[in-house]
Amino acid sequence: MTDGGARGVQALFARGRLIAIPRRVDRREQLLAHLSETLFERGRAYSEREVNDRLRTVHEDCAALRRYLVDDGWLTRSPDGGSYLRAR
Template sequence: MTSHPSRPAADSRSVADLFSADGRLKAIPRRPARREALLAHLTATLFEDGRDYREPEINEALLTVHEDFSALRRYLVIGGFLARTKDGSAYRRQQQPGSPGGAIPAVA
């Protein structure tokens, strides 16, 4: 086995490896660590901090990278990357992934 000089950036490399040349996600990773790295990347690149999104907006953004937008949306909420109001009417990018419950207080 040979050592690769780019190994210290393994996280960003692994995320880049998940995408095809056209920018589409090849598959949603099964391994939790790789999936979490992907979710963090998607959150940072697709969603603005401090902004509320309606579900169709979340779906549209996720469709730009993969057809299974509902699975990605679910992983983002369960993983604490996106918070959803209890009534499901709004989503918001979380400050810190992993917040318990995955819900934010009611949005006006």
């Protein structure tokens, strides 16, 4: 992510918490990239509970964030649906 993108993402946070999930696709994509890079390690499998716990550190609606991360290809679900991996 470029420095401009990182600074833009920081504007979405107050006191370490996400103020709101952006509706604009480009802003949301910047946010998802940031969350993927800062909350999830490459090559490590996470249970749904672990994903939710990590996302809840920044916003209460962890289900919406998880869904966006999966739908936009930042996280992938295992075939059995039991775990998630950082995809990009």
